[in-house]
Amino acid sequence: MEARLDFLFPVAHEPGNDVTLHRHGCHELVYYLKGSGRTRIGDRDYEYREDDYALIRPGTFHDERHAAPTEVLCLGFAPLRESALPEGVFSDRRPKDGEGAHDPLLPLLLGMAKEMKNKDEDYAGMLDLLTSQLVLTLRRRRLTGGSPTYAEDKFRYAINYMNENFHRRIDFGSLAAMAGYSLDRYRHLFKAETGASPGRYVLGRRIAHARTLLRETKRSISEIAADCGFASDSQFCSLFKRETGWSPGAYRKVNA
Template sequence: MNIQCELDFFTKDTRKEKSYIDFHSHNGYELVYYASGHGRTTIGDKVYPYQAGQFSVIEPNCPHDEYRESATEVHFLVFSYNNYPIALRNHVYTEPGDAPIKQLMHKLGEEMLRKNSFSPILLRCYLTELIVEIGKISGEKLQHAEPEDQLLYAKSYIEQYAADKINLPKLAETHGYSYDYFRHLFKENTGYSPMQYIMLHRFKKAKQLLAESRESITTIALECGFSNTPQFCAMFKKQFGVSPLQYKGKISNKNS
């Protein structure tokens, strides 16, 4: 049973007394370890006090803030994870006396500074250990999914990270399938191949941004996972019969 995860970024910071970070969110999971200080954080609609030796887990796209009553040293990271087989949920946890979270955060920080050819492998290993330790601390039971549930996790992962470069053979391997069999099951279940499903959600996001934002076509293309503007424009026109600019113009005219 493999854990599919990837570190997006990791950093440390000391935040001043009586300082505040307003509500914001991330595309991936966030883990914040409070090495010192105390204050409170609102995750979603719930307020949690925090103190040194605790850590918060924040689900993707969940609004959260942070107010420090005293100067607070934080170690935090954002990572992608398909939430299987250990479910991670919004909460502030107290780690046990042997401080496994603190130790793993320290190892992550050390490896980020080294940056050698082995670092990506070690960082993924440390992140996997973190997820396991969080599962043990939270008391979550391992999930044992049926094939339909496995595909649900895969679909959710693709929907969440469609704009990123998804390693589909690796995703299949994570769920215990060869890529050919995974592709067969996925198409049988959804009507789309995995790559078609990725493109479906890239186009869905692109149409939303074209309709609602003032960003340039180039910016929208990159935000939605396309390699460049010409590729985006050609694929969009082939899919919808109009260029992105023409689509944007039609939507603007309808709303005016």
């Protein structure tokens, strides 16, 4: 055996239902089955989206902030010998150019979840065997270069800028020019990589911040609209209801 399974469970999060900083005494793998958002692992921030996975070493503080409804599979494990696994957020998708191709982790993880649910004879031993296979697979990816972290892709600067300046007017044309693309091409590539257009991505950040302010402060609707970058109270109320199904006032009453 190469590893022992410590825990395995699925969990779903809504935007605003964030995971605060915490750490484990074992390695953790968080597989993002659905959703998008951000996670801080140690002293680095990463974006995540569907079919990414995070690897966190024992003792590393990490959190999770959800920009869209997110479903994850959390797995804690302890390698039985020294294992220099990388830490960060990685893609489980096959590279489009075919370089560095690898078999996806998801079927293996779903097989583990099935063993855990069914609890057939010797399921604990089977889970440790599958965990060992997972660790060997992760080591092999490290030794062959693995897949690049999403945080280091060519859109990282733009995403960082949007995360820091979502409450301001953002000139997407300038961001496209700095990346060396026309605006139309940039929009297309950005959506292909992140699952959202630049405009939708910024709107998601504004709505997520508005949710937090509505829940955790007593600031007026007008103040929140301005703080989140909306042009007017009416625009804020209209877009908030379109995206969440609630008016800002109703959302505050339910979540106060």
